[in-house]
Structures are given as C-alpha cells and as structure tokens.
Amino acid sequence: MKINQLRKIILTGLCAAIIFVGVSLFRIPIPALVGRPFIHFGNTFAVLTVLILGFRYGAVAAMIGLGLFDLLNGYAATAWLTVLEALVLAAVVAVVFKGVNYQQKPRVLKLYAVSLAAGLIKLLTSWLSGIVESMMVGTSFSVAVIRAFLSLPATLINSIVLFLVVPLLYVALAKTVLQRLKI
Amino acid sequence: MAIIFQNVTHVYQADGPLAYTGLKDISFQIRDGSYTAIIGRTGSGKSTLVQHINALLKPTAGKITVSDHIITPETKNKHLKPLRKKVGVVFQFPEQQLFADTVIKDISFGPKNFGMAEKDAEQLALTMLKKVNLSSELAQKSPFELSGGQMRRVAIAGVLASQPDILILDEPTAGLDPKGHQELMELFAQLNRQGTTIILISHQMEDVAQYSNQVLVMEKARLIRDDTPQAIFTDKTFLQEHQLLQPESTKFARLLADRGFKFARLPITTADLVNQIVKELGS
Amino acid sequence: MKTLIDLKNVTYTYDEMKVPALSDINLRILAHTWVAVVGVNGSGKSTLARLLNGLLTADSGDIIIDGMALTADSVWDIRKKVGIIFQNPDHQFVGATVEDDVAFGLENLGIPRDQMVELVNWALEQVNMLEFAHKAPQTLSGGQKQRVAIAGVIATRPQIIIMDESTSMLDPQGRQDIMKIMQYLQSELGITILSITHDMTEVIHADQVVVLKEGQIIQSGSVEQIFANPKELAKLGLNPPFTQQVQLELIKQGIDIDSKYLSEQEMVDELWQLYSKM
Amino acid sequence: MGKIIVGRYLPGNSLIHRLDPRAKFIATFIFVAIIFLANNWATYLALGLFVLWAVYLSKVSLTFFIKGVRPMLFLILFTVALQIFFTPGGNPFWQWGILSLSKLSIINGIFILLRFTLIIFISTLLTITTTPLQMSDAIEYLLRPLRKIHFPVDEVALMLSIALQFIPLLSDETTKIMNAQRARGVDFGEGNIIKQIKAIVPILIPLFVSSFNIAYDLSIAMEARGYNGSAGRTKYRQLHWQKPDTLVLTSFGLLTIILLILRSY
Ligand SMILES: Nc1ncnc2c1ncn2[C@@H]1O[C@H](COP(=O)(O)OP(=O)(O)OP(=O)(O)O)[C@@H](O)[C@H]1O
Ligand SMILES: Nc1ncnc2c1ncn2[C@@H]1O[C@H](COP(=O)(O)OP(=O)(O)OP(=O)(O)O)[C@@H](O)[C@H]1O
Ligand SMILES: [Mg+2]
Ligand SMILES: [Mg+2]
DSSP states (O other): OOOHHHHHHHHHHHHHHHHHHHHOOOOOEEEOOSOOOOEHHHHHHHHHHHHHHHHHHHHHHHHHHHHHHHTTOOOHHHHHHHHHHHHHHHHHHHHHHHTTTTTTSOOHHHHHHHHHHHHHHHHHHHHHHHHHHHTTTTTOOOHHHHHHHTTHHHHHHHHHHHHHHHHHHHHHHHHGGGGGGOO | OEEEEEEEEEEETTTTTTTTTEEEEEEEEEEEOEEEEOOEEEEEEEEHTTTTTTTOOOOSEEEEEEEEEEEEETTTTTOOOHHHHHHEEEEEGGGGOOOOSSSSHHHHHHHHTOOOHHHHHHHHHHHHHHHTTOGGGGGSOOOOGSHHHHHHHHHHHHHHTTSSSEEEEESTTTTTOHHHHHHHHHHHHHHTTTEEEEEEEOOHHHHHHHSSSEEEETTTTTEEEOOOOOOHHHHHHHHTTTTOOOOOHHHHHHHHHTTTTSSOOOOHHHHHHHHHHHHHOOO | OOOEEEEEEEEEEOTTOSSEEEEEEEEEEEEEEEEEOOOOSSSHHHHHHHHHSSSSSSSSSEEEEEEOOOOOHHHHHHHHHHEEOOOOOGSOOSSSSSHHHHHHHHHHOOOOOHHHHHHHHHHEEEEEEEEGGOOGGSSSSSHHHHHHHHHHHTTTTTSSSEESTTTTOOOOHHHHHHHHHHHHHHHHHEEEEEEOOOOHHOOOTTTTTEEEEEEEEEEEEEEHTTOOHHHEEEEEEEEHHHHHHHHHHHTTOOOOOOOOOEEEEEHHHHHHHHHHHH | OOOOOOOOOOOOOOOOHSSOOOHHHHHHHHHHHHHHGOOOOHHHHHHHHHHHHHHHTTTTTHHHHHHGGGGGGHHHHHHHHHHHHOOOOOOOOOOEEEEOOHHHHHHHHHHHHHHHHHHHHHHHHHHSSSHHHHHHHHHHHHGGGGGGGTTHHHHHHHHHHHHHHHHHHHHHHHHHHHHHOOOOTTSSSSSSHHHHTTTTTHHHHHHHHHHHHHHHHHHHHHHHOOOSSSTTTOOOOOOOHHHHHHHHHHHHHHHHHHHHHHTTT
C-alpha cells in the first residue's frame, strides 16, 4: 500500500473524530423558549472535511463522525438517517465545489455558494428525516410533515451558522495548513 | 503579585459518576517576584493547581487570591480578563496552540484580545520575537514552516506579549534539545530578575535547584511540602519516601561524601558543587 | 562479533530538498551492542532510522542488515528484523486495546491466531504490561504506552530495535522504566539497540556513539573516544555529560585533574585521590 | 488519563452486556421494524413487557433510561399533541377549526408516546451495554457482505477504529487548546454569537494541524510495523457468536409471531 493512501485513510478517521468532537464539544447554546437547543459544529466540520478530502473520503468521514455520535449517545434507532443525511450532504457539497471550479480559481464567493448549497440541503434533509422519524413512531403522514416543519427553526439557525462559518474556516485552513498537506 | 491559596479543593466532574479529586485542601503563599517550582510525579495535580491561578479552573471549595482578585467557587466567568492578562501561561507543548497564518499575527493575538490596538500589538510582537531569540525576518512567515524549537519560541512569545506579571510555565522545555532548553531557561530567569513572578512545573531537578527559591511538592492531589530547594534536595529520606529524584550534583556530591569528602553543605547546583570542591582542594 | 548493520556510501535526499539529508554514510554496527546516535535537530538522525527500516529508500549506496541487502523485494523481511519505537507515544498506538496493538505487527505477517495469542502474551510479559492487556490506550500513561509499543515491536522477534527519541516525551520515571526494559532486551534477548537521543546520561552507557552533523557522520567510536574532545562537541551543540561538565569546570578553576574523559566512578576516584593527598 | 468517556457506555457484566454486539445490533433494528406491527393495547403491552424484561436483564438502573428520554421530552409531547389534535376521524367530542379531540385520537397519541419511549429505551439499551469498540467491530462485520460489490470494507473499518481511538485524544486536545486560548484572552461560551463563532478558528486550526501530524506519524509507525494493506492479514480480535445470541434473535422471532397474533384482536 502506498504510504500516501494509508495517510489519507488515517486522516479520514481523524477527521471523523474531529466531526464527532464538533458535535460533542463545540457547542453554543442558543436562547430559546423551550428546551435547550444549541448550535453544534458537526455538520460544519463535515462540510470542511469534504472540501479537504474530496467526496469519497470526506463522505465516509462525515458518515462515521456523525453516525458514531448518534450510536454512542442513545440515538441508535435513527443513526441510519443521520448517516444518509451525511452522505447526501457530502455529495451536494462535492458537486457544487467542483461545479464552481474553486480549485482553479479560488474566490471566497464560490465558497459561499458551496456553503449555501450545504445549508439548504441540510435544511431539506433534516425536514425529510424529521418526517421519517415521526412516521417511525407512528404519526400520520400529515402530522409528520407539520411536525417536521415546526422543528425547522433550530435547523435553520444551524444552517445559517454553517453557511457563514464554512468559508471562514476553510480560508483560515487554506492559509495555514492545507498547503502543507499533500494528499 | 502575591498569590495566596486557602484550603483549595478541586473535584473534576463533581456531580458525575466519575468525580475525581484533583486537588485536596491546598494552602500556600507565593511572594511577589519569586521563582517557585512545582514538582511531583505525573498525575499528582501540578497542572490542575496552576490552572486555578488564572481561573481556567475554579475551586470546588476554598479561596485563591491573586493580588486584588479573589477566586472562589462562586466566581463568574465574566470580568476575568484583567486577571488573565496579568497571569500568562505557557502550557505543555505550547506550539500546539499556534493557529495564525503569520508569526506576527499569532504573537499579537493575546494583546489584541486584551484590548490593545492592532498596530501597537504588532509592534509589541516584534519586540517579543527578539526577546525569544528569533530573527525579525520570521515575522511574516507561517509559523507552521518553522522547526519545532522555533515554533515553541513563537508560542512562548505569544504568551509574553501580554506582558504578564505572573508567568506560569508547565514543563516549557519538554522535548527540546539541550541548547534550546538552556536558552529558554535563561530567558525565564531574566524575566524573573526584571520582576516577573515565575511558577515553573518541571521534572528536571537541575532546573528547579538552579532557578527556584521556593518548591512546592505535590503528591496525589495534596501539597506535601513547601520549602526551599536546598532543604528539599538535601533531605534524602524525604526524596526517597516520595520517589523524587535528586539533582545530578547532589547525587555526585553524595558519592564523594561517601568516600570521605567533606562538604560544608550538600550542593544542589553544578556551580555550587564545583565551588565547594575547589574550596576543599584549593586550601 | 558479527556485523549486523552495514551501510556503505549511503546517500538520501528528500524530494523537495536541495541538499542531501544524509550523504555518503558508512557505518558498521555489531550484533548485541548498544549504539547511541546523537546530533542537533535536523542533523539526519531520523532519516537514518527510516532508511534502516526501508521506510525511505536510499538514492545510492548499500544497506545490509544481518547479511541481507535492503531492496524493494527484501524490505518486508527487513522490517521483521528492524523495529522502531518513535517519539510520541500517542501517535503510534494502532490497536484499540493494549493486546490488539501488540498483535498488529503479527496480523500484518499473517500469523495464525493461536500463535498470536501466545506471542502477544509473551511480549507483554517482557515489558511487564500483561495485566494491562485489555486496557484502552487513553487509560495508560505515556511511559506505559511506550512499553506497549516496545511489546508490539518485540512480538515479531526483531534483531534490532531503533529508538527515535522514544523517551523524550516521558517523565523521569517513565524514562527510567523504558531504559531498564531496553537494557533487559539487550542482555537477555540479545537485541541490538540503536538509540537516537539528546540525553547524555544515556549516551555514556552506550557501546558505540555515532555523531551526526548536517547529514554526515563526523565521529563514531566508544564513549571515551567521543568525549575526548568536549570542545569539538560543544561546537556541535552537544553538551558533555554531567560529570564531564564538572570536570571541565574544575580544570578551568585550576584544579589539576586528568583532562581525558572520565566515567563517574573514575571522577570520584580521581577527586578522592587529590583530596586525600592534601 | 482516562478522564474522557466517549458515549454513554456503562460498564457491567450482565447477560445483555455479554451478548455479541452483532446480535444486539440486529436485535435493535428488528425491534424498530416490528414496532410497526403494534396496533392495539395488547401488542403495546407485549412490546413494553419485552423491553422492560430486557432492561431488567441488563441490570442497569431504570433512571439511566429515563435520562435518555428527558432531552427528547419536549419533542415527544409536541408530537403527541400534534397527533392528538390534528387527527380527524372518530367522534370528536371537541372541535375548533381543524383541531379536534376524540377518544380515538387520544388513544392514538398514547400509542405514539409509547412507541417513542420504547424506541428510546431500546436504543439506550444498545448504547449503555455495548462498548464503542464492540460497536465498531459489529459494524465492520455487518458491512462485510458489501465486499461483494467491491466496497472497501477493511479500509472503512480502519477509518472507523482510528476515529474511535482518537476521539478521546482529540477531545482532550480540544480542551487543552481552548484553555490555552482562554489564557490568551479568548472568551468561549460567552458574549455575542458572532464573536463565539470567530473564536472557533484558533481551536479548529490547531486541531487540524494535530490531526495531520498524527496521520503522518501513525502512517509511518504502521508501515514500519509491516502494514501493507489489508490483504493477507490475520485477525487477532474476534467476535464469538454464542447460544444466548441465537436465543435473543429467536426470542425476537417469537415476539414477532406474538405481535402478529395479538394485532388481529
Ligand atoms: N478534565 C479532567 N477530568 C477528570 N480528571 C482529570 C481532568 N484533568 C486531569 N484529571 C486528573 O487529575 C489528576 C491530576 O492531573 P494533572 O494534569 O493536574 O497532573 P500533573 O501533575 O500535571 O501531571 P503531569 O506531570 O503528567 O502533567 C490526574 O489523575 C488526571 O487524570
Ligand atoms: N519529510 C521530509 N521532507 C523534506 N525534508 C525533510 C523531511 N524530513 C526531514 N527533512 C529534512 O532532512 C533533514 C534531516 O532531518 P531529520 O528528521 O533526519 O533530522 P533529526 O536529526 O532527526 O532531527 P530532530 O532532532 O529534530 O529529530 C532536515 O534538514 C530536515 O529538514
Ligand atoms: Mg501536567
Ligand atoms: Mg528526528
């Protein structure tokens, strides 16, 4: 095995760990009337990972990082939904990143296009998985749709943060470490 | 900048199933401008102890006074900035906290956070670069292109840049080669001579003996001794009981003493060892 | 004694570098000896370690390990003979538990499981870590992790172990533990040790000391030979060992003491003689 | 040392703890599937008793399971309320616009509450009684059939185990870096959101740098120990499928049959 490929496999595992830590440690509580919602950076880090490692490895990292978190924290029954969401997110991010041709002509605006797409698709998949979750506990379809809608505000805030933060972090990474990384 | 600990206890994850007592009923004082060393085996609570001085950790019980700041279990996270500005910490392997794209930006990060204007902060950063023996040509380079030893210096400069009155050093030279080690220890000694209170965590008894004037010995979350280095390093039974090493010079002096050599008092530094041998042989 | 490692005119240059990291290295190491490699940061010590294990391939020259030339075909066999322990204990733990980590090298060799179980137990016993077999790495101290790394290496029964600053991140206790174990491996299992280190107290116990500077071996010999000329060493950024520091300082202060390298015991004897003559 | 626990595993030596993780995995997913068969009090009673029996066998205090429900409580009640008020049909004894309340919808709501609780209990049971390492072993094993479609199962398994192993290390590192930056005047967890988001940069970058360094060092260490891809490797750690594991799956078969019978009453 080429050492560079091994390195990339290891890095994928480590990025998955960073994503996991992004959910478990990087949390900002958001003020709300009910419950204790918080912004977490799991999805943000997942998008960054896809930008850094490309679709194949990035998607695996995202699926492992986010899926493992659910599995180890008592959300095993819905972990498969999280994993699917991660896969879709990775695919969209990878396609848009390629589409805007960032690698050839790096412009920050293009990164915002990527993160916008990521934020929107996250919104959509959260809604869909919300529906499936409700159906799993036996609500009727119309109730599932409504319920999924009403829990969107929290996802929206997360998506907005994702949209704003990904370009910021990617630029910071590109300026410091990515140039040294040869994979 | 006197520091006073009064019956300080710290319990990690106090209300979880994995509660762990990191500090148990610790009391001591550190005088303004002193050079204090903290020694003890790994896991004895040294790092836990020093993180209370700038309230990165808060006591579960007890009280800490750092000049006019008082830290108790009730202390809120707000308004800690003035304290944090006064107390600089060089953590273990500080190069692992570098993040900016240029050396100068990284060094000026602290002062800017503490409210200094960008221009002034960068000016200060250049001064600090010189202080840690790095050429000012490095200022615009990426810190990640530097060698390990240089990165360490940049990180230390970043802490010094806030011009702290108290400087906490957690094994600052671990992993450096002897030359790098020597130069940094001299830098800290110089800062101490200029009035900075220094608190050094170290496993290197030579350094402790040479530079400090007060030694705190930690064992299993307790402070088991607070004394001068001379008293501690010449107390063989104490060292043996607590599995602490003695400085090389003390060890060597003991070998000589066993053969019949007479020392006025057991030396704890190389300079003292040499002086006493010369005195004995020269007369 | 037989020659275990033989380097002939070995040169290596990293891809994007202009100057070679190692140039024209000639070095012979005898079986069952303890060799210390010293030199300032960037002098090429780690590069040497990596060449010996085939992690890097020399641009020119020959590397012969235990009579076998290191080539693309023999590299996997050579790796069985040459184990390396690296600097950072956290960055070389591969398995999820202690026993899994020790088994890693054996799994790579395709060894059947029942044989692995035996070898893992044996290796853990050698480093006194058997009782930790089921523990996860994050529950171990740095020194314990390095002991596991050693077990992982000896499980495949190598003839040479290279330590690339393996104790530099440990506390004194951990350091002592590792040194004791390595001495045991050398004397009881006959393993040849090549230790890269900045620690002079360790160097003075070596059978052979190799000094590197800017990619070249500028000295190689016994401790007495190497420390015969401390001024030269100082120029290379290397501190003399503690007793020699004292010795040099005493000479500077006008004490009439032998200027050749003295071991600790010799120093004590010499000083005692001077003392009792008065 | 040992100060970071990943996930919510609780050490123990109960029958459930000792089950093969694959059995627990499969069982959990079967359970989530057959819960769809429940449609009346009898079926819910059967499922409920089954879950409580499993909880009892795990010898884990019920409070840990209730703790698992608590963060979801709002969501559950919310869903239940929606279902109750928005399900038309039956004979509503109260109606206001599209909102209505009937005996049927209330019963329906209670069923949803039960399902929700049962799913959380069974997920929690898996999490609490299975170490992260066993989880990853089970996943690796269950992925194996994908080899047929040339899915790189071994590589993914390696990534998974590396992720698992370095989560504690990187968590620890994160805390350390946060502390170091705090000491340099950064506030985390306070002040306005924009400021807090910006404060992520000086943590994330060192974290990535660390990861690159680990990847570099670890790849060299692995190669030095003879790692040359997954081909030709033997395996030290093995899972042992035993009688109780088969029994568990059988009991799920029985449960399914019971549900099928009960649901037609
Ligand atoms: N966040 C934490 N949660 C729980 N326990 C902790 C935490 N941090 C440290 N500890 C424990 O507290 C004890 C003291 O740790 P500390 O880091 O203060 O030791 P130390 O004397 O600095 O050791 P070393 O010489 O290894 O740096 C250790 O047993 C450690 O495992
Ligand atoms: N992967 C690499 N790519 C390019 N150059 C390298 C690489 N690794 C090392 N070098 C260069 O090769 C030279 C020798 O490095 P080497 O790591 O062998 O030194 P060393 O003696 O082990 O130093 P240290 O004491 O810091 O570990 C140095 O100039 C170094 O910058
Ligand atoms: Mg410490
Ligand atoms: Mg090296």
